[in-house]
Amino acid sequence: MARKKRDIDPAEAKTAILEYCKRKGALVAGIADLAAIERICPPGYRPGDLMPRVKSVISLGVGGQTQGAWSVPAKALGYFGSTESRAYTIAYGLAFYIENKFTTPTIYCPPDMDPDAGPRVPLQSLKVHAELAGIGARSLAGDILLHPEFGYMYFASVFTELELEPDKPLETNPCPAPSCVSMYRQIGQTPCMKFCPVQCLTGEVADDGTQKIMRYDMAACAEMTQQFETVPAAIMEAIKATDEPAREDALFDPDNKMLWYKMSVGSGGLLAQCFECMRVCPIATKAPLADPILRAEAKAAE
Numbered sequence: 059m060a061r062k063k064r065d066i067d068p069a070e071a072k073t074a075i076l077e078y079c080k081r082k083g084a085l086v087a088g089i090a091d092l093a094a095i096e097r098i099c100p101p102g103y104r105p106g107d108l109m110p111r112v113k114s115v116i117s118l119g120v121g122g123q124t125q126g127a128w129s130v131p132a133k134a135l136g137y138f139g140s141t142e143s144r145a146y147t148i149a150y151g152l153a154f155y156i157e158n159k160f161t162t163p164t165i166y167c168p169p170d171m172d173p174d175a176g177p178r179v180p181l182q183s184l185k186v187h188a189e190l191a192g193i194g195a196r197s198l199a200g201d202i203l204l205h206p207e208f209g210y211m212y213f214a215s216v217f218t219e220l221e222l223e224p225d226k227p228l229e230t231n232p233c234p235a236p237s238c239v240s241m242y243r244q245i246g247q248t249p250c251m252k253f254c255p256v257q258c259l260t261g262e263v264a265d266d267g268t269q270k271i272m273r274y275d276m277a278a279c280a281e282m283t284q285q286f287e288t289v290p291a292a293i294m295e296a297i298k299a300t301d302e303p304a305r306e307d308a309l310f311d312p313d314n315k316m317l318w319y320k321m322s323v324g325s326g327g328l329l330a331q332c333f334e335c336m337r338v339c340p341i342a343t344k345a346p347l348a349d350p351i352l353r354a355e356a357k358a359a360e
């Protein structure tokens with residue numbers, strides 16, 4: 059027997075949805091203004107292009123890694139620094155929760171790349187969703203979203219035909235932090251710019267200490283951190299090799315062997331960041347609730 063659709067109170071539905079996110083481990087969640095997303099994102103990449111009857115976009119964020127993680131060498135952090143899969147798990151569950159509780163069509167928004175546009179163009183901008191939902195603000199580190207309390211986070215989105223009241227973007231941007239402004243005044247760079255190993259971040263801080271210009275060389279960052287594109291290059295080199303030793307070099311060179319290893323274990327290290335911009339970021343590492351230790355201490359002090 060078909061389940062009877064009941065009247066849904068949008069305010070109650072929103073509360074239940076945001077509570078679900080928090081219960082499952084999200085630190086923040088909110089509703090993005092759908093009309094604003096549709097205005098900002100280009101045709102083909104708007105929520106309505108993926109889900110024609112979408113009425114609301116829910117965005118949620120989980121915390122970055124543990125406090126201890128910031129002290130490990132880059133070669134180790136590259137393997138486990140990202141926590142985005144936790145955000146995706148919550149969003150996936152949320153889609154099922156909404157359909158079950160509110161009998162309204164809902165989808166987990168794929169965080170993946172558009173197969174028609176190649177590996178640099180996502181199907182949807184989770185960043186725009188999170189920014190408009192008020193759970194992160196753009197930083198000078200390649201527009202990575204930072205939260206004034208939780209610092210560095212990972213985000214996921216859910217689209218639903220439920221009508222939910224949108225939230226507003228954050229009123230203040232924690233980036234640049236006061237210490238970053240001081241460094242910029244002295245050397246013309248903020249910590250993320252100075253310590254990026256491939257110098258792909260540049261920008262300007264205005265006289266009032268706010269962001270003026272952010273420049274991000276995505277290709278340079280990707281070459282350093284997103285090795286999935288290195289895989290076909292290594293195979294091409296092997297195909298083009300004119301003799302056996304050269305082919306062997308192309309496939310079994312120690313660097314390339316690491317690629318095969320990362321692929322075989324499904325390592326996020328193939329598409330993660332190198333994290334050096336965030337390792338030196340005072341918001342990512344020192345925001346009041348940036349890691350589990352700080353959150354536990356804050357709870358104990360309540």
Ligand code: SF4
Pocket residue numbers: 199200253254255256257258259278279280282283331332333334335336
């Ligand atoms: S992830 Fe690494 S390469 Fe990319 S901007 Fe940050 S520090 Fe630079």
Ligand code: SF4
Pocket residue numbers: 197198199232233234235238248249250251335338339340341342
């Ligand atoms: S280090 Fe962090 S807070 Fe400072 S400018 Fe860079 S992203 Fe912003």
